[in-house]
Amino acid sequence: MMFQESGQPSSFPQQTLSASFTCNGVGLHTGHPVTVQVAPSPVGSGYTFIRTDLPDFPRISVGVNQVAQTLLSTRLASGNVTIQTVEHLLAALIGMGIDNASIEVNSDELPLLDGSAQEWVRGITEVGSQIQNGTRPLVWLEESISLQQGDAIVAAFPADETRFTYGIDFDSQVIGNQWYSWSPGQQLGDNPVGFAQEIAPARTFGLAEQIDGLRAKGLIKGGTLDNALVCNYTNWINPPLRFTNEPVRHKLLDLIGDLSLLGIPPIAHYFAYKANHGLHVQFAKLLSDNSHRQPLRAV
Numbered sequence: 001m002m003f004q005e006s007g008q009p010s011s012f013p014q015q016t017l018s019a020s021f022t023c024n025g026v027g028l029h030t031g032h033p034v035t036v037q038v039a040p041s042p043v044g045s046g047y048t049f050i051r052t053d054l055p056d057f058p059r060i061s062v063g064v065n066q067v068a069q070t071l072l073s074t075r076l077a078s079g080n081v082t083i084q085t086v087e088h089l090l091a092a093l094i095g096m097g098i099d100n101a102s103i104e105v106n107s108d109e110l111p112l113l114d115g116s117a118q119e120w121v122r123g124i125t126e127v128g129s130q131i132q133n134g135t136r137p138l139v140w141l142e143e144s145i146s147l148q149q150g151d152a153i154v155a156a157f158p159a160d161e162t163r164f165t166y167g168i169d170f171d172s173q174v175i176g177n178q179w180y181s182w183s184p185g186q187q188l189g190d191n192p193v194g195f196a197q198e199i200a201p202a203r204t205f206g207l208a209e210q211i212d213g214l215r216a217k218g219l220i221k222g223g224t225l226d227n228a229l230v231c232n233y234t235n236w237i238n239p240p241l242r243f244t245n246e247p248v249r250h251k252l253l254d255l256i257g258d259l260s261l262l263g264i265p266p267i268a269h270y271f272a273y274k275a276n277h278g279l280h281v282q283f284a285k286l287l288s289d290n291s292h293r294q295p296l297r298a299v
């Protein structure tokens with residue numbers, strides 16, 4: 001048995017937002033302007049995207065089976081309807097303890113904003129959260145589980161409280177080898193202040209020469225020095241950094257966003273090394289496949 005659910009009734013209520021907030025920006029890949037409204041949603045509903053630019057306002061419920069592509073960012077789909085670059089908003093919602101939210105968006109891509117989850121956290125903090133009439137299940141991982149692709153690894157180990165440990169190793173003197181470990185407390189969502197201070201401000205990053213290559217392919221049209229940390233092999237092009245290890249903290253943010261496809265992931269120590277969105281999402285699917293007897297989100 002992979003998971004163990006507590007015999008005690010959970011005392012953790014589900015939460016949604018107290019009111020809606022709106023955020024404007026530009027899609028990283030398309031370069032198109034986009035407006036997003038994040039709104040309260042009923043208990044047990046999870047996260048739902050609503051494409052208000054399309055006829056009949058089609059909806060995409062967030063889940064591991066909705067992942068359509070993981071090149072550079074995470075894209076969800078329901079039939080022909082897609083929404084891209086969802087990971088930073090989803091990380092902000094789950095990190096801030098918001099279980100249920102509906103997200104209206106008038107484009108096929110969320111704005112990158114400053115490349116971190118800070119703007120989303122600011123919006124969530126400004127409207128605040130409200131407790132709902134339903135509980136979060138407490139689910140512990142019972143056996144370790146891992147996924148490997150070359151030298152990239154994502155794994156989870158049984159633990160009393162949730163922890164995330166991430167390592168990266170880049171062929172650039174300024175990024176190099178970085179490790180970071182962070183715990184939100186027992187469950188993801190239990191420490192919104194810590195998430196807002198330690199994880200949410202970390203921006204996405206890249207090597208200047210890779211960015212030139214992506215531009216040449218017609219990708220990242222909305223990318224500027226305002227929405228990513230950019231370096232060459234010896235220097236940061238747009239300092240200052242918000243943390244000396246900002247890159248690895250951003251990878252941890254991406255992992256949290258991709259694991260949020262499960263709702264609140266089981267209590268475990270999550271470990272990743274040199275992974276990417278593709279491997280994060282494959283790992284979330286593996287966890288989901290192993291938990292079919294124990295729904296991760298109960299009302």
Ligand SMILES: [Zn+2]
Pocket residue numbers: 087088204250254
């Ligand atoms: Zn990211």
